[in-house]
Amino acid sequence: MELPLGDGTVRFELPDCEVDVARAPGAEAVDPRSAATAAIAAPHGPALDSLVDAGDSVAIVVTDVTRATPDGVLVDCLLSDLTAAGVSREEVTVVVGLGLHRPMTDAELRGMLGEHADLAVNHDPEDTVVAGYVDGTPVELNRRVHEADRVLSTGMVEPHQYAGFSGGAKTVAIGAGGEPLIRYTHGPEMLAREGVRLGRVDANPFRDAVDRAGDVVGLEFCLNVTYGPQGCLGAAAGEPRAVVADLAETAREALSVPVEDDYDAVVAGVGAPKDANLYQTTRAFTYVVLGAHDPLGEGGRVVVPAALPEGPGEGTGERRFYRYLSEADSAEALYEEMREGYEPGAQRAFVVARALRERSLYITSSHAAEVVEDCLMHHRDRVEDAVEPGSRVLVVPEALHTLLV
Missing domain, CATH: 3.90.226.30 (LarA, C-terminal domain)
Incomplete structure (x- = not known):
């Protein structure tokens, strides 16, 4: 074997x-760029070009080296629509959502983002501001993300031990956040709650807290994919909760094995x-x-x-x-x-x-x-x-x- x-x-x-x-049954693989382009054109909720204005500064929070997300492709697709909406490339910052993981190297950033690597900065969990609160817990946010007029994100909706499925608001709230929210959501009290489990999105307190933190930080539009053994199984864009629900269903059908x-x-x-x-x-x-x-x-x-x-x-x-x-x-x-x-x-x-x-x-x-x-x-x-x-x-x-x- x-x-x-x-x-x-x-x-x-x-x-x-x-x-x-x-062996998971999987599903027919799709081309990530084609799927992402189609997802942006038919989003869950408002279209991207209706959320941004010409001249806006935009922060795109992406996943880090621990995720196999095709971030280079997804960022390129988002930049194409932002440019068409009048947002110049110079007004865009790509923030790598590290959480408490190590920074990515320049070589890794080039490998992940290609021609857009020059836009990227690693998240620094020590350089944050408080954007608001969830259940009395400060939601700290990367300073560059906080100062941007609009916040977007990429992500991978895949099985996650606590969130049920990753992706959606998690890329920003945890990836570009500070220790207080990580301490709250990843603490023993939260992880012991009913509903905090692999593969579950509905009635999951962890997922709910992260989603509400996404509201606090102003994430209105994300572009996510889901993967299986065959490759990319689909993409979805728009309102983060709807994106996760959409792709979690796709993943669940493709990845479940009795x-x-x-x-x-x-x-x-x-x-x-x-x-x-x-x-x-x-x-x-x-x-x-x-x-x-x-x-x-x-x-x-x-x-x-x-x-x-x-x-x-x-x-x-x-x-x-x-x-x-x-x-x-x-x-x-x-x-x-x-x-x-x-x-x-x-x-x-x-x-x-x-x-x-x-x-x-x-x-x-x-x-x-x-x-x-x-x-x-x-x-x-x-x-x-x-x-x-x-x-x-x-x-x-x-x-x-x-x-x-």
Whole structure:
């Protein structure tokens, strides 16, 4: 069998195991540029050219290197319509929504945005202003975004552990925001609420808080896509809530796979860009264990091939994630400790600890074995070394683009 690993693949054989494969049905892939152009022409809500005036300054908040969003294409499509509406290119700033992730390098910006890389700046969570409040929590916003006459965003609507599906207002409110909203939305109280779960948008308190923060920061128009194993499955533009609802339905139909119970192991594929660091890679683990349907039996394990060239990760959130896990004596002790609160960005350690209480995580094929072993996880050189002979195994080739139901 073959799974993603970095920009390539890894092959493995499990001849002594009973193996099933959970492959999302997908849908017919579409050309991202054509889909984005059509979405802008038929938006949810007011058209873009009715929201901007000639001479307006515009901030476009885009996703960062941890998302496989075709931001260069989406920005180009937005700029085309802005130019037609009388907004000059010189009045546009592209802000990379990092949240608490590391800044993107100049080379990465050129690779992502192409000819529009000169418009880009990395978000600085220390250079923000308070735009308003959500549930008494200050909504801090990147200063350049706050000072712009109009705010737009790109995004990827894909399964998300807390928001149900990412995209919409999240790109701006979290990506170009400050620590207070991240602390509130990613804190243990919020993450324990009913409805905060993978694949759920309606009646999801996390999603609702982020959407209301989007209202506070003035996001009226976004351009999002959704992806599956076949590629881009669709695009939608306009009012952020409607965009997320539209593409979440598309994604849900394409990515849901009914599965059985009592597997001994799940082998989950990730690949670039998510397997660049351990922080992002562990999404595959928690998506399996804490998703709509955990297919593992008692004592089950998740095995994830991951390159990990950045080790635990280089951003503020990734460093906090590593510190909590590497200093913990056990998953149970860490979970109980973090239930009392933690720093913004460390929420992934909390969720991983929650899952590790009953499940094991094995990372294989990586460049960071010591980092993995430091974090209450196990490292093996090969997938075959992480699966016990005679196991009943479920292989999920695209774990971050598959909803197990």
